Amino acid sequence: MNSLFKALNDSTRREILEMLKDGDMTAGDIAERFDMTKPSISHHLDLLKQADLVASVKKGQFIYYSLNMTVMDEILAWFIQFKPATAEKPRIRLQVGPRSITE
Amino acid sequence: MNSLFKALNDSTRREILEMLKDGDMTAGDIAERFDMTKPSISHHLDLLKQADLVASVKKGQFIYYSLNMTVMDEILAWFIQFKPATAEKPRIRLQVGPRSITE
DNA sequence: CCATCATTTAGAAGATTATCTAAATATTTA
């Protein structure tokens, strides 16, 4: 959770995530889109990788980065805990059986 | 968005949010639960307030802090953008009218 | 094999952050 929020606490890194939403990119392509040196972008990519938000695959000379949104569910779950339980009528009955007296 | 992620990038502040989930608390009560001085906690509360994640109300000598989860939707929306659009069948027809040929 | 291209690693400088102590403000109570 810590490395996750840390990775997200930077607008450059958040922009990178948004860019990768539209498809995988090489480190160089990503760096080109920012007014920042390649080593700096490389470092940002490293933090995103540590947080498991992106994955990288080397293909020859290039390294392709892609979103890894499996962690996303973890984040969403953390946020959802604050959503007050809205008393929404369930669409289906999950349990079949005799109704309780209070039901 | 910046102040939001900044506020969330600290485990003490995240814990404070989780504590407030169970009900409002005074600054002092919050500080008691951490192994940290009151001024430090006061600073954390200030950052949470700047991010609009908490609100504070002064009652006499005490200042009560409470969750303000209206911003939460903003965060959730940011995360949802990464969720690939699942082709889920809509539960209800949103538009009433003549069906299109392709429908 | 050497030059070039893509990317990372290393190391340094400046900015930001977390935390502390000391002091200030504001409220209650004796």
Next chain:
DNA sequence: TAAATATTTAGATAATCTTCTAAATGATGG
């Protein structure tokens, strides 16, 4: 009004973070 309580503000220090330049690594093409 003075003392006590709750909280914040101010200022300092140490740690962490962002970014840079220079150099290293690894793959490709003549």
